[in-house]
Amino acid sequence: MGAFEEASAHGREAVRIAEALDHPYSLIVACWGPAHVHRIRGEYRLAIPHLVRALALCRDWHIPTLLPITAGWLGALYPLAGQVAEGLSLLEEGQKAHESFQTLIVAQTGEGCLAADRLNDALSFAERALALARRRGQRGYEAWILRLLGELASHPHSTNLEMSERYYRQATALADELGMRPLLSRCHLGLGTLYGRVGKDQDAAAHLTTAAALCREMDMTG
Numbered sequence: 001m002g003a004f005e006e007a008s009a010h011g012r013e014a015v016r017i018a019e020a021l022d023h024p025y026s027l028i029v030a031c032w033g034p035a036h037v038h039r040i041r042g043e044y045r046l047a048i049p050h051l052v053r054a055l056a057l058c059r060d061w062h063i064p065t066l067l068p069i070t071a072g073w074l075g076a077l078y079p080l081a082g083q084v085a086e087g088l089s090l091l092e093e094g095q096k097a098h099e100s101f102q103t104l105i106v107a108q109t110g111e112g113c114l115a116a117d118r119l120n121d122a123l124s125f126a127e128r129a130l131a132l133a134r135r136r137g138q139r140g141y142e143a144w145i146l147r148l149l150g151e152l153a154s155h156p157h158s159t160n161l162e163m164s165e166r167y168y169r170q171a172t173a174l175a176d177e178l179g180m181r182p183l184l185s186r187c188h189l190g191l192g193t194l195y196g197r198v199g200k201d202q203d204a205a206a207h208l209t210t211a212a213a214l215c216r217e218m219d220m221t222g
Contacts, residue, residue: 002181002218007037024061028054028070035073040182042221044080051077068096069105076108079115087112103132107145114152123152143180146171147187154194164194185214 011033018027031054038047051074058067072094078087091112094105110125126148133142146167153164172187174180192207214220 001179002214002220004037004041004218004220008034011037024057025063025066028057028063028066031057032070032073035077039077039080041218044077048074048077048081065098068094069098069101072097072101072105072108076105076111079112084112084116088116103129103136103138103141104144106132107141107148110145110148110152114148114155117157119152119155119158123149126152139174140178140180143171143174143178143183146174147183147190150187150190150194154190154197156197159197161194161198165191168194181214181218182220185211185218185220188214 011030014030014033015027018030031050035047035050035054038044038050051070054070055067055074057063058070071090075087075090075092075094078084078090088109091105091109095102095109097105106125107129110122110129113119113122113125126145130142130145130149133139133145150164150167150171152158153160153167168187168191172184172191175183175187188207188211192204192211194204195201195207196204
């Protein structure tokens with residue numbers, strides 16, 4: 001929802017408690033929190049160390065239930081920070097996660113493939129993730145996946161204005177309904193970029209202005 005300072009405070013407190021208890025399982029789960037906050041805020045390089053720590057704990061303490069989830073989430077961050085090959089390898093490991101986490105990891109694998117310009121693979125993962133989200137009633141995930149599909153449809157190598165616009169608008173409507181303001185800002189940014197590319201300057205300016213205002217309100221970097 002974009003309340004990053006409150007989220008960060010909860011994340012730090014969870015890590016502090018888990019460290020005080022010296023309980024590896026709890027510490028792994030606690031590390032997910034700050035990583036997620038940084039990721040949603042666009043601070044990808046700040047998110048990575050938290051998941052590197054969590055993954056090392058999974059391996060050192062042989063905690064197989066948490067390992068694929070942690071690997072998948074770390075793998076999703078690496079491409080965003082420019083480390084595509086490392087990310088895709090971990091995302092493959094993440095496919096073994098429990099089904100309650102699979103939707104997000106499948107979607108993030110699509111994001112990783114997009115970063116690697118593997119557009120057909122990215123589309124396949126995104127469509128699979130969307131089907132999972134809708135079948136399981138995971139509406140927040142659905143909103144993020146619709147935005148990913150909008151990005152794919154607007155890719156310079158395969159721009160489909162009508163399809164991209166439709167996905168972005170569906171994602172925008174759902175993000176607005178659910179109060180997902182960071183996602184809402186990215187949807188407006190995507191629409192603004194798309195309209196700018198096809199010469200719809202007035203529409204582009206309106207969406208980019210909205211995206212910038214939301215980012216300023218939340219002190220969001222990207």
